[in-house]
Amino acid sequence: MFSDISAPKGGSTLLCRPTEEPAPVFERASPAYNPCSERFGVGERNFNRQYxxxxxxxxxxxxxxxxxxxxxxxxxxxxxxxxxxxxxxxxxxxxxxxxxxxxxxxxxxxxxxxxxxxxxxxxxxxxxxxxxxxxxxxxxxxxxxxxxxxxxxxxxxxxxxxxxxxxxxxxxxxxxxxTADLPEQSARPALHSDKFVLLVSGLGLGSSRGDSMLGLQLLVDMVTGQLGEQGEQSGAAAISRILMAGNLLSPSTQDKDASTKAKYLTKKTQAGSVEAIRLLDELLLQLVSSVPVDVMPGQYDPSNHTLPQQPLHRCMFPLSSVYPTLQLASNPYQATVEGVRFLGTSGQNIIDIQHYSCMNSHLEILEETLRLRHLAPTAPDTLGCYPFYLKDPFILEECPHVYFSGNAPVFETKRLTGGAGQEILLIAVPAFHRTQTACLVNLRTLQCEPISFSAFSAGDEDDGEMNISH
Structure with a gap:
């Protein structure tokens, strides 16, 4: 049994299984966080302009x-x-x-x-x-x-x-x-201890796959300290933030006729997504009571279809939205965590470039967009976007330290060094419902490693893979 002693406000706490001796309590790291996604906000939403x-x-x-x-x-x-x-x-x-x-x-x-x-x-x-x-x-x-x-x-x-x-x-x-090549990059602060940000995308809630839900619940239990021995719980306490990069809902929650309709006739929010949103709210409740969570919308989520996608509405999350640790973010996403600048999308821009070029690797396309200094060059030609008038918000004005895209077919990562000394960690975050894999980014070393739950079976808890450096 676990008793939740964490509060909606203030720091968060990880719990251990009660034993005869007093169980140790692991305090979760609380790094400085600064959201920087204002540029991706859409104000008046005027679609009368020409592209x-x-x-x-x-x-x-x-x-x-x-x-x-x-x-x-x-x-x-x-x-x-x-x-x-x-x-x-x-x-x-x-x-x-x-x-x-x-x-x-x-x-x-x-x-x-x-x-x-x-x-x-x-x-x-x-x-x-x-x-x-x-x-x-x-x-x-x-x-x-x-x-x-x-x-x-x-x-x-x-x-x-x-x-x-x-x-x-x-x-x-x-x-x-x-090309314009990499923009200038601000210095990354030196950290004295390991702090992690966990990236996960493509939860695919609302599908009929039971193994996907099992792996997702294991991930939640690992992060909240309800899985593993004390050493693993201590490592989980170093996870200071979670970032969900889109496609929280499964494609099966969409209109069954969506593939045969013109895109402008397709309804984005269907009755099948209501139960999936309720399930997402329950999962988020377990997480936000222990760790801050940023939630980005994706292609199959109930948000606007065109980029930049605006944050999901808080009214969809009556249970978890009461916690200040829940941050509903835009897609693209930009924020600074402990001085480390994160920038990324839920993957629509990368997948679109994949269709219209010879490049196949999400990691290769990530690097190409970075060197073009533009997040979504194919928008608005083949990728829907808002008709901005005076400024293109997808132009990269500052080089990120971590540049990611969600819903990739496989996990990939690469350290890229620019001509002016920029150091960027590129990450292709795999779709969780297909790969049962999330990613851990070490803010101190700027290294990334996968956490996989694909080997887990109901009869053997020791088969679950949790590779957490601490």
């Missing part, structure tokens, strides 16, 4: 960065031209936004044809083909690109600088190109 404004704002914000990067790479005297000033045969640099013309790209006309029971297009994992074309656009004109640039790797919406010359046929031959 051309966000492309114009993106190019205007990033042009100075690309010009500076071009001068560092190709020399301070490199000739930087507008498209309207190009002269055939003249070597120069152009800064613009990529547009990738793709004949396999889905269109709304095809979706409407499916409504009328016409022959639908076969679903594809990749929409790239040998007939794709790369076009560079600036404020006034556009030009087709050829030459030394990987067409299949590029995606629409990326702002880059290309170096080369215009041919007599009106096409631009690329000799080299560059």
């Amino acid at each position: 051309a404004h966000i492309y114009a704002a993106r190019l205007m914000q990033m042009s100075p960065l690309l010009k500076e990067r071009a001068r560092r790479k190709w020399g301070s005297d490199v000739l930087i031209r507008k498209l309207c000033d190009l002269q055939a045969g003249e070597q120069c640099c152009i800064v613009g936004t990529l547009f990738k013309r793709m004949e396999l790209q889905p269109s709304i006309l095809k979706e409407i044809s499916e409504e009328h029971n016409l022959l639908p297009q076969p679903p594809r994992v990749k929409y790239i083909s040998d007939n794709d074309e790369l076009i560079l656009e600036d404020e006034l004109q556009r030009i087709k690109l050829e030459g030394k640039i990987d067409r299949d790797r590029c995606v629409t919406g990326s702002v880059i600088a290309v170096f080369g010359a215009e041919r007599n046929d009106g096409k631009f031959t690329v000799e080299d190109f560059c």
